[in-house]
Amino acid sequence: MALTISRSLLAAVIRHCQQEQPWEACGMLAGTGRVVRRAFHMRNAANSPVCYRIDAREQAQVMDEIARRGERLLAIYHSHPTAPAQPSRRDIELAAYRDVVYVIISLRRPVTVRGFYIKDGQAWPEFIRVLPKISAPIGHLQPVRI
Ligand SMILES: [Zn+2]
Numbered sequence: 001m002a003l004t005i006s007r008s009l010l011a012a013v014i015r016h017c018q019q020e021q022p023w024e025a026c027g028m029l030a031g032t033g034r035v036v037r038r039a040f041h042m043r044n045a046a047n048s049p050v051c052y053r054i055d056a057r058e059q060a061q062v063m064d065e066i067a068r069r070g071e072r073l074l075a076i077y078h079s080h081p082t083a084p085a086q087p088s089r090r091d092i093e094l095a096a097y098r099d100v101v102y103v104i105i106s107l108r109r110p111v112t113v114r115g116f117y118i119k120d121g122q123a124w125p126e127f128i129r130v131l132p133k134i135s136a137p138i139g140h141l142q143p144v145r146i
Contacts, residue, residue: 002127003075003101003115005029005036010113010130016041017079017105026052028059029075029103030066036074040065044078051090052078075115077103085114087123095119101126 016039017025026044031037040062046053054076066073076097080088085106087095095102095118102123106112115126 001034002129003029003034003036003103004129004131007130007132009036009039013039013041013077013103014105014111014113017077017081017107020044020079021081021107022049023047024049024052024079024081025105026054026076026078028054028062028066028073029077030062030069030071031074032071034074037071038066038069039077049081050083051088073097073100075101075103077105079105079107081107084108085112087116087118092118092121092123101128103128 013027016027019025024044025041027042028040029036029038030040042054042058042062044052045055063073083106085104087102087104091102098117098119101115102118103113103115113128115128116123117126
């Protein structure tokens, strides 16, 4: 089933990715059911234009926050500043979650957003549904800085 996100929340994620250029940006999307309610803009501990690494401590803090709100980790996003919105070989090798959507934002014009499940060394596309508005309240949290 498609992952649903509001246009404004997705726009905030894309802005985060653009701000981090030329580095890749990364973060986590949490919510309930298949609906993203919150975006956590995280820092790329790899400081790289071609790969990303989420800091383990920051990830633990975000996971606590997600649990505290009774939500679930639904997706992990990262940007490809110049590459297309396809998982790199490294993205596939390092994907740790089988049941989380990996969202890739390509900043090549036009900006493209694609979602994938990555398991058993393969990537499977997942549809991302963007709605103009989601009726239940949506929070938007700035990154937790350590
Ligand atoms: Zn990547």
